[in-house]
Amino acid sequence: QVQLQESGPGLVKPSQTLSLTCTVSGGSISSGDSYWSWIRQPPGKGLEWIGYIYYSGTTYYNPSLKNRIIISVDTSNNQFSLKLSSVTAADTAVYHCARGNWNYWFDPWGQGTLVTVSS
Amino acid sequence: NFMLTQPHSVSESPGKTVTISCTGSSGSIASNYVQWYQQRPGSAPTTVIYENNQRPSGVPDRFSGSIDSSSNSASLTISGLKTEDEADYFCQSYDSSNVLFGGGTKLTVL
Numbered sequence: 001q002v003q004l005q006e007s008g009p010g011l012v013k014p015s016q017t018l019s020l021t022c023t024v025s026g027g028s029i030s031s032g033d034s035y036w037s038w039i040r041q042p043p044g045k046g047l048e049w050i051g052y053i054y055y056s057g058t059t060y061y062n063p064s065l066k067n068r069i070i071i072s073v074d075t076s077n078n079q080f081s082l083k084l085s086s087v088t089a090a091d092t093a094v095y096h097c098a099r100g101n102w103n104y105w106f107d108p109w110g111q112g113t114l115v116t117v118s119s
Numbered sequence: 120n121f122m123l124t125q126p127h128s129v130s131e132s133p134g135k136t137v138t139i140s141c142t143g144s145s146g147s148i149a150s151n152y153v154q155w156y157q158q159r160p161g162s163a164p165t166t167v168i169y170e171n172n173q174r175p176s177g178v179p180d181r182f183s184g185s186i187d188s189s190s191n192s193a194s195l196t197i198s199g200l201k202t203e204d205e206a207d208y209f210c211q212s213y214d215s216s217n218v219l220f221g222g223g224t225k226l227t228v229l
Contacts (some may be wrong), residue, residue: 047164047209049218063216096163103152103170104213109163 002027004097004110012091012117018084022097022110029078030055035100036080038071040093041112048093052100053080087117121145121214123221130227135200139224141210142192149186151212153193158207158223167208168195202228 008020029036038050051061053071061069070083084091094114098106122144131137153171156164166175168184181198197204205228210221
């Protein structure tokens, strides 16, 4: 079964760029029916969809974040990545990667990684 | 902007039935599929309902989902409550420009 695991720094300074990678195991990231997504959850708050990438490189971003986001895919390593620029404390959250399908059903999810924005 | 509104919390006793609502702010919630996720503390969300009323394998039939177009809302019903059902539950859908989650409902089974 497909499993996802996030990795990256747990602490980022304000105004810098947050960078995370999601490694997919148990299946191919080039699966034609999967939309590889990032979703975040600020501590004690709800979930916010960040965006997704298709294995071909097509992306779709949350309109409220799209000016600061780049999601990329590395099919040779079965990974996809998130870059979020100009971060502030409001970007502190647990960042999850997840597999989505055509109707935006996200399953499974990675365990999530906490990223704190602080100087 | 389209939003999904859930009650902040609900509580019920073991063995009883509880329903969690998810109300769309505009348009028709029936236009696109609604998913429901369960999240226990410190864990990633897992699906309990997808495509309005479908259960993934392994999810007991105590969990059911429905759509009510008249109230523009989706509902998650859990019957025969167990203490292990205590968790946060999020609804999720999408519109033409975005994917949206409800704010989440904390279910307490006491």
